[in-house]
Amino acid sequence: MADAGTEVRTEITANVWQVRVEVGQAVAEGDELVILESMKMEIPVEAPCAGTVSEIRVQPEDQITEGDVVAVIT
Amino acid sequence: MTDSPDLYAWKPLVEDLAERRQRSLAMGGPERVERQRAAGKWPVRERIDELFDPGTFTEFGQLADSMDPVLAAKGYMAADGCVTGVGEIDGRRVAVCAYDFTVMAGSMGAVNEHKTARMRELVLRQRIPIVWLLDSAGARIQATSGSTFAGAGALFREQVTLSGVVPQVAALMGHCAAGTAYIPALADFLPMVAPTSSMALAGRHLVKAATGEDVDEFEMGGAEVHTKVSGVADLAVADDAECLATIRRYLGFFPAHNQEAPPVAATDDPGDRRIEAVYDIVPTAPRRAYDVKKVIELVVDDGELLELKPDWARNIVTGLARVGGQPVGIVANQPKVLGGALDVNAADKAARFVWLCDAFGIPLVFLHDVPGFVVGTAVEKQGIIRHGAKMLFAISEATVPKVSVVLRKSYGAGYFVMNGTAYEADYIAVWPTAEIAVMGPEGMVNIIMRKELDAVPEGKERDAARIAMADELRKNIDPYIAAGHAQVDDVIDPADTRAAIWKGLQVTRTKQVPRPWRKHGVLPV
Structure with a gap:
C-alpha cells in the first residue's frame, strides 16, 4: 500500500476542521x-x-492523533 | 677478550616499542574490529581520525593495558579499552575519551578510568572542551565486583566541576549502560547514533533480573525513547559520520571555555538583509498556525540552524545559529504544536538551553508567539509550576545579551519567560501583529466580564456576546500602546526582523550585569 504514494501524516493530535482538497x-x-x-x-x-x-482519509470533525495519515499523494 | 658489548643497541628497543604500538593500534584484533563494523559502528581509531583535523591527534596512554591479574590470561587489552588524547577541531584543541567496544566491550576499568581522569584534569587546566565517544558496557564488573566500589565515582563529580567551565559533549555510539549513561547526562550535548546506540541506567540482563521486564536496548533507551519521549538526548543522527560531523559543528559555536568569547565567523550574509518571504509564512490571522522554523531559517546566517532536541517538546524550538557571524541561541515558540503553549517539557527544554548559552557567553534571541502556559489538572500534576519557575529562573539568571522579537501573541507568564521587558531584555522589537497582554481577550472576557456575560441567555446569543466583548478588549491589546509607553524598543516591519536582531546584538555586546554574591541560587527543577 505504502509504495503507492506519499502518506501525509499529522504531527499533532487535533480535530479536523476543513478539508481543502x-x-x-x-x-x-x-x-x-x-x-x-x-x-x-x-x-x-x-x-x-x-x-x-x-x-483523503479524514473528514471535518474527525478526531485524529499524532502520526495518523491524513491524505496520500501520488 | 670476548666481543665488546654493543654500547648503542637501540634497534631492538625501538622495534619492541613499535611492536607494542602496533598491538595497541590493532584494538581488540581483526575479528572483533570486523564485528564492530558489521554492527554498523566504526572502530574507535577511525572515529578519532574523523573527529579531528588530520594529523592533529596526540594520544595519551596508548600503551595502557588492563594491568589486572584476573584478566591477564585474556592477553593484552589495547589502551585498556579507551583511547584518550587531544586533537584539533578547526584548529582549536579538544580532548577526547573514546571507549573501544572491541576491547572488553569498552568497559570502564581502573586503568582507563585513570586515563579519562587525566583528560578531565587536562581540560580543566587547559580550559578546552572535552568530547566523550561512548560505546561501552559500563563498569568492568569482573574487576569491581567487591566493595572497593566505594572508592569509585569521582568522574561524575569531576564532570559537574567542569560543567559550565568547558564545553562537554558526550556522543552515544553504542549501547551504554549505567556509568556510561550518566556521563552523557552530565554533559552539555548528547547526540545519539540512532541505529546503533542506546543508554539506560541498567542493561537488559540486569533489568530482566531486577524487574522481570524483558526488553531490548532500543525499546528501553534507544534514540526513539531519548530524543522523543524522555528528552535526555539532544539529537538522533543516522551514523558515525554524521555524529562526528555534528560534534564538530556544535563545538564551532562555542568558546574553548567560559571566559573566552564565542567564535565569530566570517560571513557574506548581510546583517540587515530583508526577509520579505516572512510575509508568506506568518499569517496575520491570529488563530492560524505556521512553522516558526521557517522564520528562523530566514533570520539566521545562510539559513543554518543546529536545532537541539528537535523531536521533543516540539512546542518550543531551541537551536544554535549565527547572525552576522555571531553565535546565538534561538528560543522560539512553535505555534504549529500545541499552539505554541508552554508545558512542562517545553519549559524544561528552554531552561536548560538558556543555561547552556548563558554559561558560554552565547547571546540569546527569543521569537515570541505564545498563548502562555498550558493550564489544568493534568499539567498541575506534572508540576507545571516548578517547571515554569525553572524557565523563569533560567531567563532571570542569564546575563548574556538577550534580544526579543514579538511576532504575534505573547501572553502572561509566557511573555516573562520568553525574555520580556522586565527580564533585563536588552532589545525588544515587536511586529505590528504583536499582542502583549496578561492573557488573551477570550480568556479575559470570562474573568472581567463574567457578570455581563452571565446576563446574556446561554447558547448562540452568549457566544456572540463573548466574541463581541473579546473584540472590544482586543482594542487595548495594541503594540503601539506598548511602544507608546516605551516598554518595547521598536515596532518593526517583519521583513526587518533579521536586521533588528543583528542591530540589537551589536548595541548590547558589552553587556555586564553585576549580581549580589551568593553561593548559588536554589533551583526549581
Whole structure:
C-alpha cells in the first residue's frame, strides 16, 4: 500500500476542521491539504511534495492523533 | 677478550616499542574490529581520525593495558579499552575519551578510568572542551565486583566541576549502560547514533533480573525513547559520520571555555538583509498556525540552524545559529504544536538551553508567539509550576545579551519567560501583529466580564456576546500602546526582523550585569 504514494501524516493530535482538497486534485509542495484545530489554533497540514491527491482519509470533525495519515499523494 | 658489548643497541628497543604500538593500534584484533563494523559502528581509531583535523591527534596512554591479574590470561587489552588524547577541531584543541567496544566491550576499568581522569584534569587546566565517544558496557564488573566500589565515582563529580567551565559533549555510539549513561547526562550535548546506540541506567540482563521486564536496548533507551519521549538526548543522527560531523559543528559555536568569547565567523550574509518571504509564512490571522522554523531559517546566517532536541517538546524550538557571524541561541515558540503553549517539557527544554548559552557567553534571541502556559489538572500534576519557575529562573539568571522579537501573541507568564521587558531584555522589537497582554481577550472576557456575560441567555446569543466583548478588549491589546509607553524598543516591519536582531546584538555586546554574591541560587527543577 505504502509504495503507492506519499502518506501525509499529522504531527499533532487535533480535530479536523476543513478539508481543502479533493481526490484527483493536483497539488504543489506546501499546498494546504487539511486544516486541523487544536489548542484554539488552526493548523494547516501541507503537502510534503507535489503530486496528485489519491486518497483523503479524514473528514471535518474527525478526531485524529499524532502520526495518523491524513491524505496520500501520488 | 670476548666481543665488546654493543654500547648503542637501540634497534631492538625501538622495534619492541613499535611492536607494542602496533598491538595497541590493532584494538581488540581483526575479528572483533570486523564485528564492530558489521554492527554498523566504526572502530574507535577511525572515529578519532574523523573527529579531528588530520594529523592533529596526540594520544595519551596508548600503551595502557588492563594491568589486572584476573584478566591477564585474556592477553593484552589495547589502551585498556579507551583511547584518550587531544586533537584539533578547526584548529582549536579538544580532548577526547573514546571507549573501544572491541576491547572488553569498552568497559570502564581502573586503568582507563585513570586515563579519562587525566583528560578531565587536562581540560580543566587547559580550559578546552572535552568530547566523550561512548560505546561501552559500563563498569568492568569482573574487576569491581567487591566493595572497593566505594572508592569509585569521582568522574561524575569531576564532570559537574567542569560543567559550565568547558564545553562537554558526550556522543552515544553504542549501547551504554549505567556509568556510561550518566556521563552523557552530565554533559552539555548528547547526540545519539540512532541505529546503533542506546543508554539506560541498567542493561537488559540486569533489568530482566531486577524487574522481570524483558526488553531490548532500543525499546528501553534507544534514540526513539531519548530524543522523543524522555528528552535526555539532544539529537538522533543516522551514523558515525554524521555524529562526528555534528560534534564538530556544535563545538564551532562555542568558546574553548567560559571566559573566552564565542567564535565569530566570517560571513557574506548581510546583517540587515530583508526577509520579505516572512510575509508568506506568518499569517496575520491570529488563530492560524505556521512553522516558526521557517522564520528562523530566514533570520539566521545562510539559513543554518543546529536545532537541539528537535523531536521533543516540539512546542518550543531551541537551536544554535549565527547572525552576522555571531553565535546565538534561538528560543522560539512553535505555534504549529500545541499552539505554541508552554508545558512542562517545553519549559524544561528552554531552561536548560538558556543555561547552556548563558554559561558560554552565547547571546540569546527569543521569537515570541505564545498563548502562555498550558493550564489544568493534568499539567498541575506534572508540576507545571516548578517547571515554569525553572524557565523563569533560567531567563532571570542569564546575563548574556538577550534580544526579543514579538511576532504575534505573547501572553502572561509566557511573555516573562520568553525574555520580556522586565527580564533585563536588552532589545525588544515587536511586529505590528504583536499582542502583549496578561492573557488573551477570550480568556479575559470570562474573568472581567463574567457578570455581563452571565446576563446574556446561554447558547448562540452568549457566544456572540463573548466574541463581541473579546473584540472590544482586543482594542487595548495594541503594540503601539506598548511602544507608546516605551516598554518595547521598536515596532518593526517583519521583513526587518533579521536586521533588528543583528542591530540589537551589536548595541548590547558589552553587556555586564553585576549580581549580589551568593553561593548559588536554589533551583526549581
